Each structure stands twice: as C-alpha cells, then as structure tokens.
Amino acid sequence: MILPPAAARLLVFGFATWCSLVVAPAWSQEPPPKSPADYVNPFIGASTSADQAGIYHGLGKTFPGAITPYGMVQLSPNTITGGDNGPGYSYEMPYIEGFAFTQMSGIGWFGDLGNFLVTPTTGPLQVVAGRHPEVARGYRSRYDKDTEQAKAGYYSATLTDYDVRVEATATPRTGMLRMTFPQNEQSRVQIDLARRVGGTSTKQMVRVCDKQTIEGWMECTPEGGGWGNGAGQARYTVYFYAQFDKPLEKYGVWSADIPDGQRRNREAIESEEYDKLIAAAKIIDQPTEVEGEHLGFFTEFATSQGEQVQMKVGISFTSLEGARANLEAENTGWHFDAIREATKQQWNDALSRITIKSSDEDQLAIFYTAMYHTMIDPRAISDVDGRYPGGNGKIHEPKGFTKRTIFSGWDVFRSQFPLQSIINPTLVTDTINSLIELADDTDSDYLERWEMFNAYSGCMLGNPAVVIITDAYVKGLRDFDVERAYALSKSSVERFGNGTRGHAGDISRTLEYAYNEWCVSQLATALHHDRDARLYATRAKSYRNIFDRDKGWFRPKNGDGSWQKWPAQGRLQQGYGSVESNPYQQGWFVPHDLDGLVDLLGGREKTLLDLEHFFNNTPEDFRWNDYYNHANEPVHHVAFLFNQLGSPWLTQKWTRTICANAYRNDVEGLVGNEDVGQMSAWYVLASCGIHPVTPGTTRYEITSPMWQRVEMNVGEGKVFTINVRNQSPKNLYIQSATLNGKPYNKTWIDYPHIMSGATLELTLGPVPNKRWAVPAQN
Template sequence: MHNYLTQATLLFALAAPAAGLTGCCAREGAAAEGFDAARYVNPFIGASTSTAAAGVYHGLGKTFPGATTPFGMVQVSPNTITGGDNSPGYSYEHTTIEGFAFTQMNGVGWFGELGNLLVMPTTGPLQKIAGKEDGSIAGYRSHYDKTTETARAGYYAADLTDYGIRVESSATPHCGILRFTFPENDLSRIQIDLARRVGGTSERQYVEVIDDRTIAGWMKCTPATGGWGNGEGHADYTIYFYAQLSEPMRQHGFWSADIPDTWVRKKDEVVSIPYLQRVAQAPVVTGERQIEGKHIGFYTEFPTREGQQVEFKAGISFVDMEGARKNFEAEIASKTFDEVAGEAYAQWNRELSRIRIEGGTDEEKTIFYTALYHTMIDPRIYTDTDGRYMGADGKPRSTEGRFTKRTVFSGWDVFRSQMPLQTIINPELVDDLLASLTTMAQESGREYFERWEIVNAYSGCMLGNPALSVLADAYAKGIRGYDVERAYRYAVNTSRLFGNDSLGYTPSDLCISHTLEYAYTDWCVSQLAARLGKTEDAKAFAQKSRAYRNIFDREKGWFRPRRADGSWAPWPENARTTEWYGCIESTPYQQGWFVPHDVEGMVELMGGREAVLADLNEFFEKAPADMHWNAYYNHANEPVHLVPFLFNRLGEPWSTQRWTRFICRQAYADKVEGIVGNEDAGQMSAWYVLAAAGIHPACPGDTRMEITSPVFDRIEFRLDPRYAQGGTFAVVAHDNSPENIYIQRAVLNGEELAASHIDFAQIAAGGTLELYMGPEPNRQWGIDKPTER
C-alpha cells in the first residue's frame, strides 16, 4: 500500500519558490509513508526541439513540460512556437511564451498536431496575434523569467515578465485549469486564440457566452489547414470545450479575421507576416454573445488589484459540446486549483508506484521516474466520462463500458519497448489500445490496422505493420480483452495490403526497411495464427517471414535495395553507412540487424557467429560517446533499439550488459538535452525503464525476455492481478555499482538460472530474479547454445 503527499505538504510545495530545472527533483517532500516516486519527475527532461542542440534535423526529445495526468486527454502546457517541426509547441531555449494550450503531442517528429485552446493572460491594449519572438511583428506573447519556471508531475508555473503575471497550470484527465496571479491594473485580460494549432490553424471555430462566467465552443481541424504532417497526416477532428472563469465577465468581445478563400493556411503561412498582419487588423466585435469564423478569438477584460488570482478551467471533448460540459462537471466544476494540482500529483504517484526502485543516485532516480512518467502519456484517453467517443466513421459512439477508447499510437516507435513495458505494468491499457485499433478499423470500413493513428486519422506515417506486433505480443502474454477473431482477420488483411506478397520483397526507395519490417510482422501473424490453431495460416506467414533473405546480397555481404525487375539498386561508396539508402531515417548498417524473429537465419547470411560478433562490436565501438545521431549504433532513433540484446542471442551476454549500461549512462540525463532523440510517444523512455530494470524483449511476439545489467539495486514491478497471478516481480542486483556492471550468476526464485533470459510467464507468476554483479565479465554465465547455422 502506498500513501502520498498530504494536502498540507503539497500546498507548501506549490507555494515554494520556483527552482528552474532542478526544482522538481531536488525538492525534499517524501510522502508521510511509502515511496514518493512523483518527487523525482522532471518534466523539463527532453523539452527541446532544437536542431542546433541535437546537431541533426530530428532535434532532441520534443517533450512538453506542462501539466497532465496519466494517459490524460488534456495537457495544459506553455507554448513558445507555432509551426515547423515543433510538435510539443515548446522548446526550452525560447525566451517568450505565446500562450497555454490544453492539448499537446509528446515527443514526436514531423509537423505537429493539437496545441488547441490557446489561453493567454495580458494587460494593457488588446493585441490579436502572438507576434514573433524576434520582434519582427509585435503581439501578445510575453517574455518569461526562467528562474521562476517550475514543472513537476501535474503542475507547471512561470512568471510572464512583460505583464507581471504569474501563470500556473494543472489538469484532470478530461479538464485543465490555469491560475493567473495579476498585478494591479485597470485593464487586465484573459484572451483565447481559438484558431491556434501547433502545425497550422483550425479551419473554423465557434464560441458562445453562456453566462457571465461560462463560455463554450469548438475548433474544427482538418488537413486543409495543416496539422499533423502539414496536412499529409490526414488529421481531421473537432475539439469542443466548456470553460468557466472565477472572475465574472463584466465585459467581453471577439475578433474575427477575414481570411480570403484563396489563402493557404498551413504551418508556414499562418506564421508569415502577411497572415499575421491580416489577423492583427481583424475588427473587434462587442455586444454579441456568439461568433463563428475562420480565425476568431475571444477576450474578457476586468480591473485587478495586486496579487488578485483568477482561475480559468475548461473541459474538452472530441465528441460534442455536451461531452465537454459533462467532462467539466464530472471532474473539475467544484474544485479549486490547489485541489486539482493535489489530485494530479497523487494520480502520478499512484501510477508511478507500479515500479519501485532502490539504489542508484538521485540523478538516476530522476531519469528513471521521468522516463516512466513519459511512458504514461500515450496512448491517451479519447473517451468522454460518459463512455462516448467520436468513431472513425465520424459518428458518436459508446464503449458501453467494455474498454477505454485511446488515441495516439506511434506504432513504428512504440512496438519495440513502450508496449512491451505496458504488458507488464499496465496490461489493461494494452487491451484498450487493441480494442481501439480494432474498432477503428471496423468503424472506418477499412478493415486493416493503421500504423500511426492520431484522433482516428489513418495518417500512414512511417512504415511496417507495427499493430501486428502489439497484437501478437499481447495475445502471447494472455492479454485478450478485445475481439480476437476480428483483430486476427484485420491483421491478415493488413499484411496482404501492406507487405512483401507480390515479389517476396518490397521494391521501394526504402526497400530494406520495408522488407525487413514486413517480414518481422508476418512472423508475428504466424505466431498468432499458431496460438489460435490456424495451422495453415501459421505455415504461410512463417514462410512470408523469410522475405528478408530476398534482399540480402551475398556478394556485398549485406542487405541491399532491390528493384521490381529483380535487379539490385546501385551500391554507392560507404553504402552500409549511408543514411536513407534503402532505409527510413537510418543506414543499412542500422536497419540490417532487424531480423529479430530469425537471428539464426540472419547470422547464416552474414557469415556466421564470429563474423557477426566482430561486426556488432565494431557497430557499437564506432558510435560516439555522447550517443547523438550517427551512422553506427544510433540510439537517437528506433531501428537499433533491439540491437544491444543480440549479444545475448549470440552467446556473448556480457556485451549486452556492457552496452545497455553504457547507453543508460550516456543517452539519458537529468537535463533538457537528456533524451538524445525524439521521445516518440514513450518509446525512448520505455527502452530506458526496461533496460535499467535489467529485462527487455528482443523480439516482441516472443515471450522471451532478455536479462541485462540493472542500473538499480532493486526494481519491483507491481503486477495487475486480473492478468498475472503473481503480486510482484523483482530484480535484485547484489553488489551493484557503476563498476560492477557484469552478471556473475543469477538465481530465480531460489533456483540457479544459467540462461541470459527468462519467459514472460515467469514474470507474471511473480517472484524474484537475483543477479550477482562483478567488475569483469563472467564468460561462463548466460551462454545459450551459440546462434550459428
């Protein structure tokens, strides 16, 4: 049983002076009893989109620092930028804030989405645009004092220096709240840019004044006005809100810009000077109670005394305005800011306590629990409190209590570590996700699984068929609370529509990535078919899973892009380390190791075990020590995330131990630049959580879990009794230290363990895995029969 911060303790913490980056993790404030995991969360880790800091076009973590709850629909976060490849709407190096939005994406690349309902407190003359940080056009954005910027689990605050206003934010699952502390001013204001969207603008908006404290409305977002992939991601949704202010709206007004039908309204255009000038010239409308338009805003003005606090809270829904109102009334209507923030912190403590660690430094604990925090943002809730959600056919539907509809499935990323982590600590979420993907395929009439889903959009982003991996992995682990037969049918359809069927490989510009990824997920379908007793399908898909062999050029000794006529694409100089040569966001050297389902077959093609081990060791040795983007082991991107665990399969487990500890130390840190690549909806952090815990899959869909060197002395997983018979599973590392990184022997539930892996069923059964650590490799322990053919 865990207890959390008392209300008095929390209120003290909320009132404490901001402490910048270290405030959330250096603060003393353990719970009266139990372990206060949330105190180690630092939401600033990864909160940068800077390509300069990353040294590469993908930037760094791209996380947001604002307030949210575990897997919540709402994220109330500061936004410092609109447009470009800035999906979280925030980057730490910026010096101004343009508002506080109620929805954000977490750590993804491509041109962003969400960033809706942008609220900003101001004083003085009304300005209708945020303007630009460089001052080329003025607006309502404000500089902020970095020394006052504070973020922790469920809470964010900063002082807007241009206005002398302090802003604090918190959230419930479906609602958000802002508290503004104003200076003395005859003309203080809260204004809302209803058109705002991170990657463009909403196409049309509506707002109405319901009474002197309440407003409601909607923003319709379509691909025509940018958003996900600057429109190429096909995101098409309407977000509804119902909001109240603690200060009566004695006077209010709107503005509505006349945007010509011929104007492009996407990510670059909406931040251009001509577009901003057009909005800045929009007429102010008073004396009305509602307005609809292409680019509208709302404001209410009132005098304030020094230190006066005004709260703005809003419920949101993707279904309708009634849903937003119901969410508001169910979660936040009667609550104060302090109550919301206290409950958010307690929710985070409850969820983070699914894993409890002992040992390690305070910095390592902060890295771990912030990573776990980042794995608990997506796939987020899409269902209203009454069980309704917007179906993939554009019609309101209900889960009827059977599951929680979820959204934001960054499949190509999260099948590797994020979803396998959730199978251990949150299997119900995996059930929800598979039910969500299956109902989406059904309701849309497409009857296949999307690889990158966002608010019902079949975005087509990235490649492969990652939902098939998640499905096979879940079923193998006993997670089956969805329509299994329908899901299986859609998996088969997905493979036939997007796969290697016609030629036995995929002759595209990304031939290597396409062919290898499809081969793996066909193996996943074969495993699922076998478990379902579909013997013929199992054989057929197992044969399809060998497609990777059809693009291996034995003369070159590596995978090579192949054309539709069977000929090889030209082989450039340094082909294996040439990024984008037949591969997505990677080199053939990086992508080529991705045959997790048939390591023996891969090794045979590559010249045998000794040759492969030599090549693998070079792959790691040539990577830079800072783990930033490179042509070798590139932890900043997903294709290599399973590679360190190949050493276990090749009879050299000490190398898995060495390199996972090295990556945990070098690729993660307690700082803004503390995630070397895009967080990608939890994947980058989930890799750390599992590797630092000493267990990680090398092939989702197979229940084998690789054992590696834990960062901590003890890691205890709390298991869900509805899915696992064991109460907890613990990994204990005796004599663990930064020097003692090698496993000398292992004991599982009192019995000697000779293998460098365990089965997921052994985790689900509960118990303790004890690892005895030392400074030198034990070359006798954990050696499976060598993978050779």
C-alpha cells in the same frame, strides 16, 4: 465544497499532517521522503532544437506542462506556432505565446493539437502572437526562466512583459490556470481559438452562457495543416466549457476574414501576409454567440497588485455537453491547490507500478521521468460518461474498453507496449480494441500504423499493430475480438508486405514486413489456420532476398529486381534503401530469425565481430550517428542480440553504457525524439534488467540492472522482484543468478514468470563471467 475523491482524501490528510506538525517540537521535524512524483523532471527532453541535436530530427520534443496519466488534457506553455515544433514548446525559445490545453509528446513529424491557447495580458489588445513584430507587437510574452517550474501535474512561469505569474494544473479531462496579475486598469485573459500547432483550426464557435461561463468548439481539418502539415489527415473537433472566477463584464471576440482560397497550412500561417489578415480582425463587443473562420475571445478587467484570477476548462472530443459534464465531474469549485495535490497523487499511484532502490538522485529523476513519459500516450479520449468519437464521425457509446488515441506504432511496438504488457496490460487491449473499431468504422481492411484521433495517417512503415496484437495474444492478453484482429492482421500484411514478389524493394520495408509476416504466422498457428501459418512462415524468410552475398550485407533492389547502385559510403550511407537509418543500422532487424541472419553473415564469430565493430564506433554521447544510433528506433533491440549470440556480458556492458550515457537529467537528456513513450520505455526496461528482442514471443532478455532492487507490480497483488547484489557503476557484469531461490543459467526470462510474481536475484561484478549462461539458452 465538493471535491473529487482523491482531492478530498488529500485535504483530510493535509489537515491531519498540519495538526501533527503544530504539536511536534521543531527539533523532531525531518524533510519528508521524496515520492516518485517528486523525482519527475518534465523538462527532460523539452527541446526541438535541430542545432542542439546536430540533426534535423531534433532532441526529445517533450513538453513540460501539467498532465495526468494518459489524460485527455495536456495544459502546457507554447513557445512558437509553426515550424517543426510538434510539442508546442522548446526550452531555449524566449517567448511564451500562451497555454494550450492539448499537446503531442515526442513526435518527429510536424505536430498537431495545441488547441485553446490562453494568454493573460495587460494593455492594448493584441490578436496575433507577434511572430512578425512589423505587423503587430503581438500577445506573446518573454518569460523569466528563473521562475519557470515544472513538476508532475504542475507548471508555472512569470510572463515578464505583463508581470503575470501563471500556474497550471490538470485533471484527466480538465485544465486549470491561476494567474496572478499586477495592478492594472486593463488586465485581460484572451483565448486564441484558431491557434493550432503546425497550422490553424478552420472553424470556431464561442458562446457566452452566463457571467462566468463560455462554451464552444474548434474544428481542425487537414486543410488547416496540423499532423504532418495536413498529410496526416487529422480531422477532429475540440469542444470546451470554460469558467472564470472573475465575472465577464467587459468582453469581446475578434474575428478575422479569411479570403476564399487562402491557404491555411503551416507555411501559410507562419507568413507575414497571414498575420496581416488576422491583425485586421474586427472586434465584436459583448456578443452572445459568434461562429467564424478565425476567432478569439477576451475578457478585460481591472486588477489590484497580486490579484489572482482563475480559469478552469473542461474539454471533450464528442460534444459541448461532454465538455460541461467533464468539468462538472472533475473540477468543482475553485480549489487549485487541492487539484494539484490530487493530480500529484494520481502520478504517485501510477509511477509506483515500478519502484526502484538507488541512492543516486539524478538517476532516480531520469527513471521516474522516463516512467512519466511512457504514461502520456496512448491517451484516453472518452468522456466521463464513456462516450467517445468514432472513426465514422459518429459518437460511440461505451463498449467495455477505453477509447485510446496517438498510436505511434512503428516506434512503440519495440519497448513501450512490451513494458505496458507487464505493468498496464489493459492499456494494451484497449489500444487493440480501438484500432480494430477504427478499421470497422472506416470500412478499412487493414490496421493503421500511426493513428492520431481516428486518422489513417499512413505515417512511417511496417505493420506495427500486427506485432502488438500477436504479442498480446501469446502473453494471454485476449480481451478483444481475436478472429477479427487476425483477419485485419492478415489483410494488413497482404496490403503492405513482401508478398509473392519476395521483397519490398528497399531494406527497411522488406525487413519490417518479413517480421510482420512472421507475426501473422505465429498468430495463425495459435488459431489453427494451418495453411496461413505455413504461407506466412515462408514469407518471413523473404528478408534473405535482398541480401547481397558479394557485398556481405543487405542492399535495395530496383523494380526489375536488379541491385541499386552501391554507394561510396557503402552500408553507412544514410537513406540508402533505409528509412531514418542506413543499411548497417537497419540490417540488424531480423528479430524473428537471428539464426538465419547469422548464417547470411558467415557464422557466429563473424557476426559477433561485426556487432562489436558496430558498437565500438559509436560516439560516447550516443547522439545521431552512423553506427549504433540510439536516437532512433531501428536499433533499439540490437544490444540484446549479444545474449542470443552467446556473449551476454556484451549485452550487459552496452545496455549499462547506453543507460548511463544516452539519458541525462537535463533538457538535452534524450538523444533523440521521445517518440510517444518509446525512448523512455527502452530505458525503463533496460535499466531494470529486462527487454525483449522479439515482441510476439514471451521472452525478455536479461541484462545488468542500474538499480539495487526493482519491484514491478504486475497485478492481483503480485510483485515481480529483481534483487541486485553488488550494484555499482563499476559492476557491470552478471556473475550469477537465481530465480525463486534456485540457480538460474538463462539469459532470458519468460513473461509468465514475470507475471507470476517471481523473484530474480542477480549478483554483479567488475569483470565479465563468461561462464554464466553460456552457451545461451535459446
């Protein structure tokens, strides 16, 4: 028996522990203390329901399946194909269609992946999921919510229509299913190779290698829908190498004919007409190899009551050989429980990069689940030999970094990457290297803002990669081609920027571009490109060009430079020159020049009054609203502005209030889309007592922590510690602070202090201390 090293260690540990329990008297046994992984609740945010959210964006849009930190495989139940169901799962849906090996987490656009859908069934073969029962019953099944479990690295549920218990676990590049069947003469494991969230794969191949093994691939193109319903231009191939512990004796392939010209995007595959096409598929008995446009594979067998059938699958985005090598390296034998324990240990190692002290079990669950959600993307897509798919369609050899994908730039530059720069800085430089190489592979002169499997999707706005590059550089994270990164940053803001016109028409783009141009000016200054530094520092002020002094706020302009008509709702009008926001929300986004913003708003006192009004009108549950809308990213820095305006007690009040009310330990525990780690990263940082306003600087604002103690492992054996005296739900306000034992009177801490392993001690109280750190040390 050969196991991965972590699994082997766990088996040794497990045997030793079992021996000690055998000889220990029963009265001496106590429940073992919980580990960080024990607190993870993958159901937090696992809903796509627009009704529950009160807005079409939905809630968290997370999935509950089995994963490893930043792993290639996400083995998760899928509840419906199509619709705005990006993660493939929504808690309130009554059916499970099957268990897919790839998923996206927390995305707000029409999703993708959801490939290699496996469903254990009994009875007559069904080849469609069953969305249209008038066409066919379908292979999907109702499931027992009382038996559904989700933990870090593990998921299980009972499919009640078939009386099959399904358990799932994963390694970084493989997934494993253990299925417990009832007594039945016609039990089955079937795989829908065409299935894809938000569409379909457009070509597939499956080959029977031997009595235990199949291999093949699924090609996914924009014509098959997927990311952005095809608009995201996702183009990738999933290769698989799958083995069963029950021999393949009676097996087959279903193959449906797809007429020329048949649409295959999301709306098409959701239709009754498309299901009729698939229901008419021909069944090919015991083939060696089949290639087609809509295939599925099945293996049938008789089972006794409680018989377990296992399946393990290696996947790759490079080749069949890569998929086989991944499985052979990470998942030898049939040791489901050992793999599950090894995966849990991986999570404990990853989650222990930040440890907190608290007696509140719900809050511990919220925190460690938030950490967990920040460790899904940007995921690694390199095989065990380091090879990975490039943006030019070729397979690349290892180049000294881990190839990463799913870069939700507009979301994650705000909190997710500032968090990772502390606890996982290599991930930051891996991502920068991946984006630079993508630009080179595709002969692009700019950096993609929302990358998905090498696609230049163009989703959202701004130049977030420019922010991340600048932030990394000023923090000393420079393990990438800095001059190439600079050249791409410069050409990005030239292509997407305020330019000589001085604005971009709408509010969101103008303000985002001004900040991006400021970032380029910072990078240019550091690299001694003095002329560029002056040019982009001037353009960084262009946000002022859309401020209407008559209205006292930002206002979009027409192409001829005239103001757009002011709406009846004024700056509360959603969509008025603003993306996923209103002018009131978007207008606070001048993180690089708060003094300039204050000047436009009439001075510090007026700015503070308006900012307090902004928060005081926010609903207590922080669901989607027209004021401080924590459900979406444009406002995620705003609570920390009070620090820089000389009223730090209001930063302390509001960040603690947001942490307490906008995050809960339940399915609806996220007030908006998880957005690929951003929503959770905000909570991780803010609850610990730090958060940036301006990525591209080394400054992190200080606020009131949720915890009695925080320890951040910052590398090289160093630990940044935050000790909190008098922490309680009522003690929101910082009374005093010390840094390394010396009185500290600043509302911020510098990145080098954090990474040096400093100790920050904060004393809290129930009323504001308006003398601490006032005026703010900016």
